[in-house]
Amino acid sequence: MKSITINGSKRESVGKRATKDLRNAGQVPCVLYGGGEPLHFSAEEIAFKSLVYTPDVHTVVLDLGKGEKFDAVLQDIQFHPVTDAILHIDFYQVLEGKEIAMEIPIHTKGVARGVKNGGVLRYNLRRLKVKGIPANLPDFIEADVTNLKIGNKLYVTAVVSDDYKILHPDNTVICQVKTSRNIIADVEDEEEEVAAGEVPATEVGAEGATTEEGKE
Template identity: 60%
Template sequence: MKSITIKGSERESVGKKSTKALRNAGKVPCVVYGGESPLHFSADEMSFKDLVYTPNAHTVVIELENGEKVTAVMQDIQFHPVTDSILHVDFYQLFEDKPVTMDIPVRLEGNSPGVRNGGRLLFRKRKLAIRALPANLPDFFNVDISKLRIGDNIAVESVKSDDFTILHPDNTVIVQVKTSRTAIADVEDDEEETEEGAEAAAEGAEAPAAESNE
């Protein structure tokens, strides 16, 4: 999985006064859990743009001024209800031998024949929660919808792997195509009708020929 570096400063004080002063200075108070003790630090709000304002999933390398580096994943984020500025971020420290839980985005590939025939594509699960060792965290799930016809769906079972555990039931629908009022017969039905039409045309062509021989 791709990683983003965030440069920060360890916080000496974690009281309300110092937190408010950090936010007024355009910095975000953060905490890293999972280690021997919580690590409190702050970083410029702009440092989080590639982590927060993206559909992609990333791990994070937190570089502190004292030279310490911590690898983590974002666990929670709080936004201001009016301005949408970032108020606080929680991280969870990663260790090579400890599994971690993370939401991984789903990407759809291909064009659904069911949609081409007027069906409605319903993208039910845009992210899947998984548990895995850090080295086995995928960047995203690729789901091929090129064979998805009206009435079909693709469930979690089809994207399972030995590298991680998906924290959803196997029958959880990721994407499906449902019929709609404007839907037409599926491609296979169209082909059958074309073949029947060709046979009828051939029979019609033979009939006049038989009459002319009499």
């Protein structure tokens, strides 16, 4: 998994007045948990651009000066309800050999068979919450949708891996192919029906009688 470095500095005061002054100066108050006592620090808001405003996920190296560096992951973030400015960020320290929980983006692979026949691919999830050793966590989880027909669903069990544990029930749906007004017959399904001795629906009249080609 990719990592980015954020330069910051420890906070000497954590009161409301000090926090307000930080924000007025373009700084974001932050807290690092997971390594014992919470560590309060701040960093320029622009430093979080590559971490927050991206669909990708990263681990973070927090460089607080004087040789103090901490490996961490983003845990929680608060935005201003009107301006969307970053108000506060919580980080969780990554310790060697310790598993962490993260939300990993899902990338689909291929074009669903049902989409080729006029269906629409609908996403139920864009990210999966997983748990594992940071070094084993991928940048994204690939989900192959090639064989999905209209009405089919892709469950989280289709993307299991030995590198991480999926923190969703097995019946959780990632995506599904739904019908649409542009639906057409599935050619492969028709070929299977003919091979089995069934008459394709396209060759049957509205009331079950055969069409002109089928009359003597």
